[in-house]
Amino acid sequence: MSEKTIQEEIQTIIPDLFPTLEPEFDWELVKNYYEFLKRDNEKGGFFSRNDSEKILERHIIESLVFVWKLKVTGFVSRETNVADVGTGPGLPGFLFALLKKAPHVFLVDSQKRKLALLETEIETGSLSKVKKRVDFIYARTEEISSNFDVVTSRAMVPYPYIAEVTTRMVKQKGILCPFLAQPYQDLEKETEVLSNNGFFMKKEIPIPELEFVGKRHIKILQKNSLPKKGFPRDWKEIVKETKSKNG
Numbered sequence: 001m002s003e004k005t006i007q008e009e010i011q012t013i014i015p016d017l018f019p020t021l022e023p024e025f026d027w028e029l030v031k032n033y034y035e036f037l038k039r040d041n042e043k044g045g046f047f048s049r050n051d052s053e054k055i056l057e058r059h060i061i062e063s064l065v066f067v068w069k070l071k072v073t074g075f076v077s078r079e080t081n082v083a084d085v086g087t088g089p090g091l092p093g094f095l096f097a098l099l100k101k102a103p104h105v106f107l108v109d110s111q112k113r114k115l116a117l118l119e120t121e122i123e124t125g126s127l128s129k130v131k132k133r134v135d136f137i138y139a140r141t142e143e144i145s146s147n148f149d150v151v152t153s154r155a156m157v158p159y160p161y162i163a164e165v166t167t168r169m170v171k172q173k174g175i176l177c178p179f180l181a182q183p184y185q186d187l188e189k190e191t192e193v194l195s196n197n198g199f200f201m202k203k204e205i206p207i208p209e210l211e212f213v214g215k216r217h218i219k220i221l222q223k224n225s226l227p228k229k230g231f232p233r234d235w236k237e238i239v240k241e242t243k244s245k246n247g
């Protein structure tokens, strides 16, 4: 019996949603990226042992749905510059580059171990088709000053402090879109951190389609002003608070 295609595998996991995702992505590239994550997982230390069994559900499908939500809600298009910070091996940001109508994607990580393997795969391997639409930045997020339209992040700095470490990267009227699990409970702290760093909450996008992996949602935080005086603080100040508040 012949092996299932990646489309068939994904269709088995999300049968209702797949027909909507199907026309949006280049599936040959999605397959090549999945093969790369499996092949280089041990070398790059991409995933925990537990997660290594679930790369398709926990990583590829989660990221595909995140990217699709931002596309269908109109926050990302071919004209957008997207930066994904703390991307590791490219999650979730690299999936933007696998859209048929892809934006320009900047992948940011302070460490080379995982991300440089993806860079090599794009330079000389099975993902070379996306070379022109992906750039790599090896730096700490809080040290980057830039002007991105959209900044995304999953599992890097806890919410809402992710707004403080990325504020210099987001252009005026641009948006930060953290990919989150459980709702954040401390509304007072959330408002304080967002407003100190020039953001306001424009929208929350629930992702009921991902209930089978757990609660997931995206916040759309718009940069409406410059950070207040004294913000963003140095990372060593921020990190004390993330620890005391547990994110």
Ligand SMILES: C[S@@+](CC[C@H](N)C(=O)[O-])C[C@H]1O[C@@H](n2cnc3c(N)ncnc32)[C@H](O)[C@@H]1O
Residues within 6 Å of the ligand: 085, 086, 087, 088, 089, 090, 091, 092, 108, 109, 110, 111, 114, 139, 140, 141, 142, 153, 154, 155, 156
């Ligand atoms: C838990 S991994 C998450 C990787 C990926 N986003 C995902 O969802 O699978 C966190 C990544 O963030 C990177 N990182 C941590 N702090 C960072 C910072 N200040 N600037 C840039 N990258 C950072 C780490 O090197 C690591 O690759």
